[in-house]
Amino acid sequence: xxxxxxxxxxxxxxxxxxxxxxxxxxxxxxxxxxxxxxxxxxxxxxxxxxxxxxxxxxxxxxxxxxxxxxxxxxxxxxxxxxxxxxxxxxxxxxxxxxxxxxxxxxxxxxxxxxxxxxxxxxxxxxxxxxxxxxxxxxxxxxxxxxxxxxxxxxxxxxxxxxxxxxxxxxxxxxxxxxxxxxxxxxxxxxxxxxxxxxxxxxxxxxxxxxxxxxxxxxxxxxxxxxxxxxxxxxxxxxxxxxxxxxxxxxxxxxxxxxxxxxxxxxxxxxxxxxxxxxxxxxxxxxxxxxxxxxxxxxxxxxxxxxxxxxxxxxxxxxxxxxxxxxxxxx
Amino acid sequence: xxxxxxxxxxxxxxxxxxxxxxxxxxxxxxxxxxxxxxxxxxxxxxxxxxxxxxxxxxxxxxxxxxxxxxxxxxxxxxxxxxxxxxxxxxxxxxxxxxxxxxxxxxxxxxxxxxxxxxxxxxxxxxxxxxxxxxxxxxxxxxxxxxxxxxxxxxxxxxxxxxxxxxxxxxxxxxxxxxxxxxxxxxxxxxxxxxxxxxxxxxxxxxxxxxxxxxxxxxxxxxxxxxxxxxxxxxxxxxxxxxxxxxxxxxxxxxxxxx
Numbered sequence: 018x019x020x021x022x023x024x025x026x027x028x029x030x031x032x033x034x035x036x037x038x039x040x041x042x043x044x045x046x047x048x049x050x051x052x053x054x055x056x057x058x059x060x061x062x063x064x065x066x067x068x069x070x071x072x073x074x075x076x077x078x079x080x081x082x083x084x085x086x087x088x089x090x091x092x093x094x095x096x097x098x099x100x101x102x103x104x105x106x107x108x109x110x111x112x113x114x115x116x117x118x119x120x121x122x123x124x125x126x127x128x129x130x131x132x133x134x135x136x137x138x139x140x141x142x143x144x145x146x147x148x149x150x151x152x153x154x155x156x157x158x159x160x161x162x163x164x165x166x167x168x169x170x171x172x173x174x175x176x177x178x179x180x181x182x183x184x185x186x187x188x189x190x191x192x193x194x195x196x197x198x199x200x201x202x203x204x205x206x207x208x209x210x211x212x213x214x215x216x217x218x219x220x221x222x223x224x225x226x227x228x229x230x231x232x233x234x235x236x237x238x239x240x241x242x243x244x245x246x247x248x249x250x251x252x253x254x255x256x257x258x259x260x261x262x263x264x265x266x267x268x269x270x271x272x273x274x275x276x277x278x279x280x281x282x283x284x285x286x287x288x289x290x291x292x293x294x295x296x297x298x299x300x301x302x303x304x305x306x307x308x309x310x311x312x313x314x315x316x317x318x319x320x321x322x323x324x325x326x327x328x329x330x331x332x333x334x335x336x337x338x339x340x341x342x343x344x345x346x347x
Numbered sequence: 348x349x350x351x352x353x354x355x356x357x358x359x360x361x362x363x364x365x366x367x368x369x370x371x372x373x374x375x376x377x378x379x380x381x382x383x384x385x386x387x388x389x390x391x392x393x394x395x396x397x398x399x400x401x402x403x404x405x406x407x408x409x410x411x412x413x414x415x416x417x418x419x420x421x422x423x424x425x426x427x428x429x430x431x432x433x434x435x436x437x438x439x440x441x442x443x444x445x446x447x448x449x450x451x452x453x454x455x456x457x458x459x460x461x462x463x464x465x466x467x468x469x470x471x472x473x474x475x476x477x478x479x480x481x482x483x484x485x486x487x488x489x490x491x492x493x494x495x496x497x498x499x500x501x502x503x504x505x506x507x508x509x510x511x512x513x514x515x516x517x518x519x520x521x522x523x524x525x526x527x528x529x530x531x532x533x534x535x536x537x538x539x540x541x542x543x544x545x546x547x548x549x550x551x552x553x554x555x556x557x558x559x560x561x562x563x564x565x566x567x568x569x570x571x572x573x574x575x576x577x578x579x580x581x582x583x584x585x586x587x588x589x590x591x592x593x594x595x596x597x598x599x600x601x602x603x604x605x
Binding site for chain 1: 392395396397416417418419420421422424425426428430432434435436437440441444445447448450453454455456480500
């Protein structure tokens with residue numbers, strides 16, 4: 018069994034190099050060309066020039082943001098799809114991102130300078146939403162499709178609530194359109210720092226508990242019969258999914274599709290075993306978002322297309338393909 | 348080993364099974380039979396803690412199961428559920444999870460877990476499916492994989508909820524042989540069975556259920572001779588003996604529906 022997984026491990030290594038390579042490309046290339054001399058000077062500790070400042074204060078946070086948000090959203094999607102046993106349950110589809118978004122918008126309107134609280138607010142919003150969707154499905158015995166539809170309804174309510182806050186509060190620091198589309202331009206470094214710590218901690222815990230997650234995903238009866246404490250792990254995994262998505266949304270806005278698409282791609286490439294599937298989702302999520310952001314800021318340079326728009330153009334066709342594929346398989 | 352006394356259990360606030368007294372212990376095969384909706388699966392689920400218990404007790408080695416930790420319970424009792432989802436996982440990995448109750452933090456599978464997994468899969472004849480995705484397997488193959496997972500737990504008591512579903516005649520015979528083998532190894536096998544012939548032929552004891560109650564418990568001979576099958580299933584059940592004295596049980600044709 019172990020030997021047959023060699024191919025998957027090689028793929029994981031390839032994803033790692035693709036992700037690292039994309040990060041380097043994202044830092045080195047953009048609308049403004051930065052020469053190797055400038056980078057060397059920065060590495061040697063020289064005072065940065067204009068290009069150096071662009072690299073340090075614009076490009077680096079942006080690539081780091083794409084890395085963190087991509088990892089967080091993709092891992093969150095992977096966990097949610099496994100817990101709900103539903104391949105259509107991305108965090109943006111079932112309202113988790115919208116829940117996090119509403120909480121951030123609300124906090125930014127009420128306490129405009131409380132950056133450090135954004136990830137916590139986002140976590141609370143995401144967690145309450147995913148808990149509601151989960152309990153709704155459990156109590157009503159809803160089918161997979163009903164669960165997704167209930168998530169769509171929750172999405173709609175929460176987006177409406179966010180709009181209401183935007184309408185009534187001019188104090189909100191989060192710009193309405195930019196937040197809804199999702200983007201990585203003008204990332205707030207303090208928010209990114211707090212979110213990065215949250216995503217890193219949640220990602221480590223998720224991978225650490227990968228066997229438990231895999232057993233949980235076999236259905237509650239099977240999990241319980243194998244001695245897994247189902248209520249505890251249900252809470253843990255919902256909380257981890259909420260931290261991952263919420264922290265990402267807190268600085269990157271309502272970026273769609275990463276949480277839905279990337280786990281599917283990862284599953285196609287490495288299968289559904291958590292020890293491979295989760296790292297693959299995280300690395301591909303980081304790669305995918307860094308790549309889309311790179312496209313958004315270079316294709317029409319010096320003009321910029323927010324990463325959310327690029328993702329919609331790439332993600333929606335893929336989603337259609339996914340639906341058609343499911344139909345064929347059925 | 349496992350003793351049930353005065354058990355009433357069900358879903359929500361509605362009891363499905365009532366006043367159940369039963370004991371699962373020793374090296375034997377116990378069949379639970381009864382018409383659809385008689386509470387056979389609910390009995391299994393109540394033992395596993397999957398439904399609400401309204402009254403009565405379930406004890407494992409004299410201790411109420413609620414006091415036995417979930418991990419310790421899983422090391423003693425394994426369960427084959429009636430509904431077996433086909434998740435995105437390989438057959439080998441699923442069988443390996445049968446060893447999950449034996450892992451302590453951080454839960455990583457050990458060499459001996461892989462060895463047990465292999466020997467169980469070879470015994471059931473599914474080792475060649477180890478790398479196959481569960482989604483790609485037939486209902487019968489999936490069934491065998493789940494059965495292998497239950498066996499990988501190496502527990503004293505196996506609760507099998509309709510283990511013969513989806514299986515062709517040959518595998519049903521193999522399943523009966525496997526249950527016999529488990530009994531010879533000292534295991535207690537309790538199985539919900541729909542095939543009356545299998546249930547009466549291979550079992551040491553038979554629990555007959557109707558409308559949530561056990562209406563008779565005894566050896567296959569006692570159950571057949573007692574006439575309870577006719578009463579519970581509403582059909583004539585006939586027994587035939589072949590040359591070596593093996594008994595075969597058949598439900599009579601539609602003209603014998605009572």
